[in-house]
Amino acid sequence: MLTVNASDFHVDAILPPNYKPRDLYVTNVLINGKEYCTNSTLKSTEQRITPKLSCGQRKVKHNQLITHGLGARAGDWPWHVAISSIYNSTFRYICGGSLISDTFVLTAAHCVTKVGVPVLPEYLGISLGKTNLIGANENPQEREVFKIIVHENFNHRKLDNDIALLKLTTKVIFNDYIQPVCMWSDRVDKTVPIGEITGSVVGWGFDQTDSFSPTLRTAHIPLVSDEICIKRKPIFYGSFLNGYKFCAGLINGTSVCNGDSGGGFVVFIPNEDSGITSSPDGVWFIRGIISLALSRENYKNKKFGQLTSLGNNVYTVTLLEDTYDFEVDVEAPPSYTSSLPIYVTSALINGEEYCANPALGTTRNPFRTNNSKEQSVTPKLSCGQRKVKHNQLITYGLEARAGDWPWHVAISSIYNSTFRYICGGSLISETFVLTAAHCVTKVGVPVLPEYLGISLGKTNLIGANENPQEREVFKIIVHENFNHRKLDNDIALLKLTTKVIFNDYIQPVCMWSDRVDKTVPIGEITGSVVGWGFDQTDSFSPTLRTAHIPLVSDEICIKRKPIFYGSFLNGYKFCAGLINGTSVCNGDSGGGFVVFIPNEDSEITSSPDGVWFIRGIISLALSRENYKVSVCDPNEYAIFTDVDKYDDWIKEHMK
Known part of the structure; x- marks a missing residue:
């Protein structure tokens, strides 16, 4: 990609009336390996005095680029803890939690209760500084629980106030692998826009094999507005989003799963926004606690039994630690009188079942949010679909698998029959690839088409792939107003010499x-x-x-x-x-x-x-x-x- 090494950039820009710009210049621009615009200065005399927080910071530095998967590394999430149940000196992992001080862990109330009643503290153990649930770790610590403090208004049926504190028997010793996360109220800059937050969730919960992961995994997911969530499943989400919960996630297969409950939804806020100066970069704040999610329909699991929807107003809910059919009180529109009762069918909590033998009856169809009788006629698109299905849970990394991105192509330069990868592109039809203009030009002038090669259906740049195809380029169409210095109109089309043959691994977006x-x-x-x-x-x-x-x-x-x-x-x-x-x-x-x-x-x-x-x-x-x-x-x-x-x-x- 084109990188601009400008700590800052010197251009004509419209600034706020009271803004006095610093001396800022381009240092260099690297385009396809060639450097332009060197020699810069950078001056600043401004200083800020802001409080220093000693929480929410990573002590071990890693550089997580697009190419690095979501397997957590030692020190990545130093506040994340494993909560285990203890029986006959045997530890059984049940939930995650977040260290918020040297003596307190924050988690979900349903993780540490049975039918709403807290378990005995001596039946819980806390593991800190771990990335491997089983195996060696860098300086882990174990703590017993002195006291379990569950919110006084926790409702184990509706999961209202699903929050708890665990007070440890002895203080935690902070090190590079064990650190507390900052509380959201500690933020200095209160103007951080809530509606545009993307956070991170971690856990040892179920992976794509539907079993606990032995290694800690990560997913980055956005906070989603209540409106969008409720639109997707009006009854379910409308029942839980009561002002004290929020909705987050991606609906493309990346999600939290069983065993991730209690872990934090943490948000990184850089120094510019947080005003925190004790860290050179910024700090992590906890914004939420993983509470619950919908279960897969018509799915049979030998551990949790048959998980199904029992009616339009009854959903199977996965508490991400325990799975059961869940009772919700639903408000229908004023003109609607519902005679569809909603009951708990069964609750499986830590292996014990409660609230069985439900009744379910109805004399009327449930209401709909859209009661229009019109049938929409919409075009069927044969693009943008994955033909090979994978289930990407929180525990699965970001290494692409065959068929995940069937439209992504590799653009290579060809010289003396040698291919050299330079850029990516997107297949948008059987004969056209969309890419950036700076990838296929030199100083703004398109290279000759015969010097470019297109590889399709690849996940491995070098090595075996499932049914890849190679194509030559017939024509390079660069936007007529492309400016290679300012990168205005940085877009180009590549017309291929022969049509692409679509298959499970090659599809247009x-x-x-x-x-x-x-x-x-x-x-x-x-x-x-x-x-x-x-x-x-x-x-x-x-x-x-x-x-x-x-x-x-x-x-x-x-x-x-x-x-x-x-x-x-x-x-x-x-x-x-x-x-x-x-x-x-x-x-x-x-x-x-x-x-x-x-x-x-x-x-x-x-x-x-x-x-x-x-x-x-x-x-x-x-x-x-x-x-x-x-x-x-x-x-x-x-x-x-x-x-x-x-x-x-x-x-x-x-x-």
């Missing part, structure tokens, strides 16, 4: 303009980016990797680096990313920022789940400061070309 439901809120989008770009070793990755990152408002981006982001965000680009070390990097340029939209939102009926749409093209990012070569800074937002703004241009040149 849908264009953003193909969406039927135009009401998808742009400001709350989380997308996925993939690539073979630089990993934590600052070299290309041999295997395709994935990151899920949120689209960030221009306002937030520009606030972080006013000169730099203000120079590029011109209405035809957008900002996206996590500033906690997860990012795109060198070599990821040209790849797509793709968004999964489920059938409920997209109204696409050719896929049982939903489809993927391309929303942007990876364009550029800031380089790391004081680094010997121009390499991306994974702690800054990346900038993407807004595909939606070029829809007419794309269609015109594909004729």
Whole structure:
């Protein structure tokens, strides 16, 4: 990808009336290995006095780029603890928790109670500083529980006030692998926009094999508005979102699962936003506690039995530690009189069953949120669908698997019959690939088509793949107003010499303009980016990797680096990313920022789940400061070309 090594950028920019700019200049721009615009200075005399917090900081530094999976490493989540039940000196993992001081752990109330009553403290054990649930760890500590403090209004049926504190018998000794997380109320900057938060969840819960993971795993998921959640499942989510809970997650297979309960939903806030100066980067705050989730329908598990929906108003709820059919009191519209009672059918808590033998009756159909009798006729799209199905839970890393991203292609330069990978791209039809203009130009001029090669259906850049295809490029179409210095209109089409043959591993992605439901809120989008770009070793990755990152408002981006982001965000680009070390990097340029939209939102009926749409093209990012070569800074937002703004241009040149 193109990296701009500008701690800051010197351009003509509109600034607030009271803003006095520093002396800021381009240091260098690296395009396809060539450097432009060197020699810079950076001056600043401003100083801030802010409180220093000794919580929410990682002591062990790792560089998590797009190419690094979600397997946690020692020191990544030093506040996450394992809560185990103890019986006959045997420890059995049941839930997660978050260390918030040297004597207190925060967790979910349902993890440490039976039918709403706290278990005896001596039956619980706390493990700290672990990434491996079984096996060696760096300086772990074990603690007993002195007291269990469950919220006085906890309701084990409705899960109201699902929160508890565990007071430890002896103080924890902080080290590089054991640290407390900051409380949300400790934030200095109270203006952090809640509606645009992306947090991280970790746990040893169920993985894709439906068994506990021996190693700690991570997922980055966005906080979702109550409105969006309730729209998806009005009865279920409307019953729980009472102002004291919130909704979060991705509905593309990345989620928390059984055994993750009690763990924290933690948010990284950089120094610019948090005002915290005790850490060179920023700190982590706990925003939520994992409480519950819907179970899979029609799924039989030998441990939990048959998990099914018993009626339109009865859902099987997975407490992420215990699974049972759950009672909810539902308010229908004023004109609706429901005679459909809702009951607990059974509760399995720590292996013991309660509340059996339910009754279920109805004399009337349940109400619907949309009672229109019209049948919509919508186009069936044959793009943006995964043909090979995988279940990506919190415990599964971000290494791509065959068929995960069937539209992603590798663009290579060809010289003396040698292929050299340079960029990514997205297949949008059987003859066209969409990519960034800077990937296929030199100083703004397109390279000759015969010097480019396209590889499709690959997850391994080097090595065996499932049915890959290779294509030559017939024509390179670069936007006529592409500016290689400012990267305006950084978009290009590659027309292939021969048609691609679609299969399970090669499919086109849908264009953003193909969406039927135009009401998808742009400001709350989380997308996925993939690539073979630089990993934590600052070299290309041999295997395709994935990151899920949120689209960030221009306002937030520009606030972080006013000169730099203000120079590029011109209405035809957008900002996206996590500033906690997860990012795109060198070599990821040209790849797509793709968004999964489920059938409920997209109204696409050719896929049982939903489809993927391309929303942007990876364009550029800031380089790391004081680094010997121009390499991306994974702690800054990346900038993407807004595909939606070029829809007419794309269609015109594909004729």
